[in-house]
Amino acid sequence: MAASIASICRYASRRGCCSLLGRVNICLTLKSKFHCSSSAHSGLLLSLHKRGILKDSFPENAAQDQLARLLQSGAQTVYCGFDPTADSLHVGNLLAVIGLLHFRSVGHHVIAVLGGATAQIGDPSGKSSERERLSADVAEANTHSIRESVHRIFTNHELHFHDSSSWYKNRDVVGFLSEAGRHFRMGTMLSRHSVQSRLKSAEGMSLTEFTYQVFQAYDFYHLNQVYGCKIQLGGTDQLGNLMSGHEYIHVSGEEVYGLTIPLVTSTVGDKLGKTAGNAVWLNRDKTSPFELYQFFLRQPDASVEYLKLFTFLPLAEVEKLMEQQREDPSKRLAHKRLAAEVTKLVHGKEGLESAKCTSALYNSSVQALEEMSDEELKELFREAPFHELLLEPGTTVIDACRKVSAIPEGPRYQMVSDGAVWINHKRTDNPEQVLIPKLHILSNGLTLLRVGKRNFYIIKWLSL
Numbered sequence: 001m002a003a004s005i006a007s008i009c010r011y012a013s014r015r016g017c018c019s020l021l022g023r024v025n026i027c028l029t030l031k032s033k034f035h036c037s038s039s040a041h042s043g044l045l046l047s048l049h050k051r052g053i054l055k056d057s058f059p060e061n062a063a064q065d066q067l068a069r070l071l072q073s074g075a076q077t078v079y080c081g082f083d084p085t086a087d088s089l090h091v092g093n094l095l096a097v098i099g100l101l102h103f104r105s106v107g108h109h110v111i112a113v114l115g116g117a118t119a120q121i122g123d124p125s126g127k128s129s130e131r132e133r134l135s136a137d138v139a140e141a142n143t144h145s146i147r148e149s150v151h152r153i154f155t156n157h158e159l160h161f162h163d164s165s166s167w168y169k170n171r172d173v174v175g176f177l178s179e180a181g182r183h184f185r186m187g188t189m190l191s192r193h194s195v196q197s198r199l200k201s202a203e204g205m206s207l208t209e210f211t212y213q214v215f216q217a218y219d220f221y222h223l224n225q226v227y228g229c230k231i232q233l234g235g236t237d238q239l240g241n242l243m244s245g246h247e248y249i250h251v252s253g254e255e256v257y258g259l260t261i262p263l264v265t266s267t268v269g270d271k272l273g274k275t276a277g278n279a280v281w282l283n284r285d286k287t288s289p290f291e292l293y294q295f296f297l298r299q300p301d302a303s304v305e306y307l308k309l310f311t312f313l314p315l316a317e318v319e320k321l322m323e324q325q326r327e328d329p330s331k332r333l334a335h336k337r338l339a340a341e342v343t344k345l346v347h348g349k350e351g352l353e354s355a356k357c358t359s360a361l362y363n364s365s366v367q368a369l370e371e372m373s374d375e376e377l378k379e380l381f382r383e384a385p386f387h388e389l390l391l392e393p394g395t396t397v398i399d400a401c402r403k404v405s406a407i408p409e410g411p412r413y414q415m416v417s418d419g420a421v422w423i424n425h426k427r428t429d430n431p432e433q434v435l436i437p438k439l440h441i442l443s444n445g446l447t448l449l450r451v452g453k454r455n456f457y458i459i460k461w462l463s464l
């Protein structure tokens with residue numbers, strides 16, 4: 001789509017007016033400490049394409065050469081925004097962060113915008129209904145928490161960033177609408193996919209949500225004015241918002257670009273990291289390094305492609321790992337490397353160590369289990385159901401399985417005798433075996449029951 005060119009007023013900063021949104025978008029900027037080499041720049045787009053990190057660029061193909069030339073001409077400023085609608089980013093956001101890091105590693109300046117303002121407006125892109133209103137306080141707390149984790153990820157990638165100021169707090173509504181608002185055309189705004197799909201729904205769309213694209217466009221404009229930012233990265237659902245920014249900035253005669261990153265889906269088509277409604281988060285208190293590690297370790301064989309997307313390993317090394325995986329899938333070398341690289345990026349070396357130790361614990365050590373409190377055990381097996389049961393004399397293995405509904409009605413007996421049941425890391429194939437203290441019931445009164453490879457149940461036995 002060609003952008004219209006008209007004149008745009010430069011915004012004099014307004015002083016003393018009430019805040020437009022009460023809270024601000026926080027912007028973390030990162031000056032490049034790497035030296036730019038033009039060969040690295042020219043290779044960047046190609047390499048991002050080869051890795052599968054870039055989907056489309058905007059404006060369309062004709063501009064790709066221009067964009068490549070722009071990247072070759074010297075260090076550029078690239079930005080990507082994240083709305084703090086929760087107190088942590090999730091695995092689905094990781095690719096955008098990685099995208100920024102790729103730009104950074106060849107010497108461009110990158111900016112991560114935490115949309116403390118836009119989160120209160122609510123992005124309709126890719127959503128079928130309006131989000132519940134997010135209060136300014138919650139948005140601020142979420143921004144703080146996400147900022148820390150993005151900071152950690154950047155630092156883990158040996159980078160540093162510094163804060164810059166906000167740009168909405170001194171803008172008043174009337175000034176904003178009379179200056180910026182008039183450059184946004186209703187027809188174009190209405191044509192956006194995110195708007196169209198919502199207008200057709202019974203619920204419709206609020207004015208607040210409808211204006212979201214204006215705010216994201218204005219963010220881009222602001223970063224363009226202040227930091228010379230010419231490139232915005234975003235998920236494929238962000239295309240409409242990227243276009244709004246492009247059109248708005250184009251009015252002033254500046255050419256800017258949007259690059260979209262694919263939405264990563266699992267092999268069964270779910271959004272990555274959102275299995276059965278449970279998101280895989282990047283903040284440690286919500287998803288431990290161990291859980292993150294296990295999440296990547298357990299990806300199906302076909303997902304080794306993730307090595308290209310989620311790690312910075314050279315493509316030749318990725319190819320080698322993929323070949324080893326094809327030769328002997330059972331070793332899961334590629335998955336182990338993927339899990340290790342992602343955990344190291346998100347939680348640092350120490351996080352990776354902790355994930356590996358926990359894995360060892362998870363898989364074998366009875367002594368360690370025995371020394372754990374109920375809370376620690378629940379933490380370790382966060383997804384395992386926890387049951388408190390009365391220990392009646394003569395309780396057997398099959399009784400325990402039945403009480404916690406660990407195995408389906410019919411084939412219970414068979415499953416135990418086939419060896420699918422493990423108690424405290426030891427296979428237990430006699431269904432009628434009476435539970436023995438110390439062996440089946442640890443001295444802290446706990447039993448860890450596993451059925452199959454990964455269904456864990458924690459039982460806390462209460463004595464009469």
Ligand SMILES: N[C@@H](Cc1ccc(O)cc1)C(=O)O
Nearest residue numbers: 081082083115118123216219
């Ligand atoms: N709209 C983006 C987040 C964002 C916020 C502000 C921006 O300036 C840019 C992007 C999303 O929901 O993913």
